[in-house]
Amino acid sequence: MNSLEMTLDGDTGILCKRRFAAPPEKVFKAHTDIDLLRQWMLGPDGWTISQIEYDARPGGKIAITWENGDESFSLSGHFVSLEPPHRIVHVERFHMPDPTPDNHIETMFEADGDGTLMVMRMQLPDKEARDAMIATGMEEGMSDSYDRLDALA
Amino acid sequence: MNDSLSPALAALADPTRRAILDRLRAGEASAGTLAAPFDISQPAISRHLKVMTGAGLVTHRRDGTRRMFRLAPHRLAEIDAWLDAYRAVLEANYQRLDALLAKDD
Structure with a gap:
């Protein structure tokens, strides 16, 4: 089953794994081609991308704004390195607006049968930020999605 | 950079402070009431409350000689929105990507 798996990784990291039924070349392209990104990186139902800059080369800028009626939030960052079709390294932060x-984030795509296993390693600046990310998830009743993280904490 | 979330995240990394937040979800409470369940001194609780106030997680008012604390929901909502953004974005996005990858063969 192709579901998102999230686990803790060391003191400051989170590891996400997801399988896709397409070869790494196609999955990599879907992660770097702005026209393809616009079709899937939309966030929760009801949200749309109102603005996107996604300059997929080392040092290239990332800036995405999502909108849903009156609400909006954005993401900014930059690419560090790209090794098609296997690896993307980038830095990102959300603006809530703070x-x-x-x-x-290091994203790797490995051939897995006729599909691709994506392994995404997220590194937060310190253990406090990472742990709080998980702790607040429990606090505010979002435990469903973090049950698997909790089990490992 | 206006990084006002980091102090809140650091404040939340402490289990005593998270327990205080849990208690405050039931409503306003004095520093003494908040200290009661813990085997730590009143000054230690006061220090926790000071950190949490500084991080924008709690706020207080004076009631005679007592300080009454309550949740400051804005900051928690911001952190929640961050987590929700990650979870919701990832889950919804990848299902959409599945459909896209299946389509254009």
Whole structure:
């Protein structure tokens, strides 16, 4: 089953794994081609991308704004390195509107049968930020999605 | 950079402070009431409350000689929105990507 798996990774990291039924070349392209991104990186139902800059080369800028009626939030960051079709390293932060701590993300795509296993390593700046990310999830009744994280904490 | 979330996240990393927040969800409470369940001194609780106030997680008012604390929901809502953004964005996005990858063969 192709579901998102999230686990803790060391003191400051979170590891996400997801399988896709397409080869790494296609999955990589879907992560770097702005026209493709616009079709899937939309966030929760009801949200649309109102603005996107996604300059997929080292140092290239990332800036996305999502909107849903009167509400909006944005993401900013930059690419660190790209190794098609296997690896993307980038930094991102959300603006709520105050910026969240920088999240350093390494995304890897490995062939897995006729599909792709994506492994995404998120690194927060410190253990406090990472633990709080999980702790507040429990606090505010969002435990469903974090049950698997909790089990490992 | 206007990084006002980091102090809130750091404040939340402490289990005593998270327990205080849990108690405050039931409503306003004095520093003495908040200290009661813990095996720590009143000054230690006061220090926790000071950190939490500084981080924008709680606020207080004077009631005679007592200080009455309550949740400051704005900051928690911001942190929640961040988490919700990650979870919801990832889950919804990848289902959409599945459909896209299946489509254009």
